[in-house]
Amino acid sequence: MPPKITNSVAWQQAEILMQPAFIRVIDNIRKQLDESSWTGTYHDVLIWPPNTTDEIKALVTQLLQAMETATPEEADDIRRTLARLPMPHPGYHLLLQRQQQQASIDLWELCYQVCFIEYNPQEEAANIDTSLIDELGEVDWLRLDAKAKELVEEAFASLPEV
Numbered sequence: 001m002p003p004k005i006t007n008s009v010a011w012q013q014a015e016i017l018m019q020p021a022f023i024r025v026i027d028n029i030r031k032q033l034d035e036s037s038w039t040g041t042y043h044d045v046l047i048w049p050p051n052t053t054d055e056i057k058a059l060v061t062q063l064l065q066a067m068e069t070a071t072p073e074e075a076d077d078i079r080r081t082l083a084r085l086p087m088p089h090p091g092y093h094l095l096l097q098r099q100q101q102q103a104s105i106d107l108w109e110l111c112y113q114v115c116f117i118e119y120n121p122q123e124e125a126a127n128i129d130t131s132l133i134d135e136l137g138e139v140d141w142l143r144l145d146a147k148a149k150e151l152v153e154e155a156f157a158s159l160p161e162v
Helices: 008-035 054-067 072-083 107-115 141-157
Strands: 039-047 089-098 101-106
Touching: 008 039, 008 107, 008 141, 054 072, 089 107, 101 107, 107 141
Parallel strands: none
Antiparallel strands: 039 089, 089 101
16 A cells, blocks of 8 residues: 655655656666566556455446446546545556466555655555655665665565475
């Protein structure tokens, strides 16, 4: 789940870090894939809140599709119904395959681990890793790349053995 950011300064810092973190994560994944026996493909996914039933997921999906052809009055009714239901947020996963083995890495979660200190999706609030921002308020690319590289290496090291 996306981290809970508690103040406007942290929000600005997250905005500064997220795109560079994503770039460094993707580049380090490419380097790991070049050296490993895994092959990877990137996929957009929907991330549902915990405990969302398959029935609710199907209903939300059906309502979102119905919005495309709904009259303005029907669309208002659909929006009111959707407002009471859990909504997914977009995710981006790296699906890995090696022979019969498969694994998946949530790229946004990996980026959150880069940008936040000891990021835990179950925690209410997340704290920006301010060591990744220099004294001028700019991204410290060397520290960012080092942290992204370390976390990507850990992700690949945790993959199943042959």
